[in-house]
Amino acid sequence: MKKIDLQYLKEAVKEPVNFWGMAGFAVAAAYTGSVIPLGAALVAEGLYLATVPANALYRKLVDGRTRRQLHEMRRRQREKMIETFDPREREAVLYLKWLKKQVFDNYTKFTGASEVPPNIQSLEQRWEDFVDLLDVYRRRKNHLRSVNRQAVQNQLTQAERSVENAPDERARRIQQANVEILKRRIAAFGELERSVKLVEGQLQSIENFFGLVNDQVVTLPTPERVSALDFEQLSDSIAMTKQMLEETSDVVGSLDEHNRQAGNYDLLVSKQ
Known part of the structure; x- marks a missing residue:
């Protein structure tokens, strides 16, 4: 995997939809007492990480979010400098x-x-x-x-x-x-x-x-x-x-x- 892809992979892992999806599988496994939901979670996570980080629309979303975060960080730094x-x-x-x-x-x-x-x-x-x-x-x-x-x-x-x-x-x-x-x-x-x-x-x-x-x-x-x-x-x-x-x-x-x-x-x- 190219180094630049790691950025999108890390962002995909941190997405709320991924977190709550895994949490849902964990709750299902605890409720049913079966390991099947955990196996399904591994399969779903594999498919998610194999497709979402490589998606052009998702990368555009991540790039835009990164630019906004950088802009906000610079704005705060500039405000502190003005002080x-x-x-x-x-x-x-x-x-x-x-x-x-x-x-x-x-x-x-x-x-x-x-x-x-x-x-x-x-x-x-x-x-x-x-x-x-x-x-x-x-x-x-x-x-x-x-x-x-x-x-x-x-x-x-x-x-x-x-x-x-x-x-x-x-x-x-x-x-x-x-x-x-x-x-x-x-x-x-x-x-x-x-x-x-x-x-x-x-x-x-x-x-x-x-x-x-x-x-x-x-x-x-x-x-x-x-x-x-x-x-x-x-x-x-x-x-x-x-x-x-x-x-x-x-x-x-x-x-x-x-x-x-x-x-x-x-x-x-x-x-x-």
């Missing part, structure tokens, strides 16, 4: 959530449509992107605020002098390793600053786009004109921002590895 935001950040998140609802309500109100089209519904994902990006923004900005860059620069200057004045080759190599680590940390500061500015601009773009969509829905209430808005451009911009953040995370991770190897745990960039 850690400071009041100003929570206000921005809740305002954008309110504005999203306004867009949905105004669209059906002014266009007379019974449903919100997929491009408007995509604002739900954009709101989630906003929350995730805001979390990255606040953590990186708080880290930059917590670091005395001048102190790190002074450490670098002192380490470079120690290299020049090292009494022997072994001491020189040790100090040179420290110089390289400090240089990487200063370079990481630059990467973090650029990423903070980029994410800040992206957050503003998302906020402004929500406002633009709501303005269009209210002032130009036709599905065609609303659909003319470039939803894909915002989506592509967010994707590029996330890619940049991943690349920056690699740089930070590399710096952290050098710090750990040197035992400089107080210099870990991502320790917060």
Whole structure:
């Protein structure tokens, strides 16, 4: 049996209909005092597990249920994350959530449509992107605020002098390793600053786009004109921002590895 089939097999075993079916056979066996119901239960269970997990409709049902569970788990995680935001950040998140609802309500109100089209519904994902990006923004900005860059620069200057004045080759190599680590940390500061500015601009773009969509829905209430808005451009911009953040995370991770190897745990960039 393929590994992927095990997922559907496990789900089939846990189905209430399977549990209560087996329970019914057990009750029948206890009531009649015969093992025949138990034998029938084994046959029925074998047929059930041989057919149901392989059924395309059942697999579709399981996949849909798994997606809903994953979505709900992420929603709870995001809500917990929002609780850690400071009041100003929570206000921005809740305002954008309110504005999203306004867009949905105004669209059906002014266009007379019974449903919100997929491009408007995509604002739900954009709101989630906003929350995730805001979390990255606040953590990186708080880290930059917590670091005395001048102190790190002074450490670098002192380490470079120690290299020049090292009494022997072994001491020189040790100090040179420290110089390289400090240089990487200063370079990481630059990467973090650029990423903070980029994410800040992206957050503003998302906020402004929500406002633009709501303005269009209210002032130009036709599905065609609303659909003319470039939803894909915002989506592509967010994707590029996330890619940049991943690349920056690699740089930070590399710096952290050098710090750990040197035992400089107080210099870990991502320790917060």
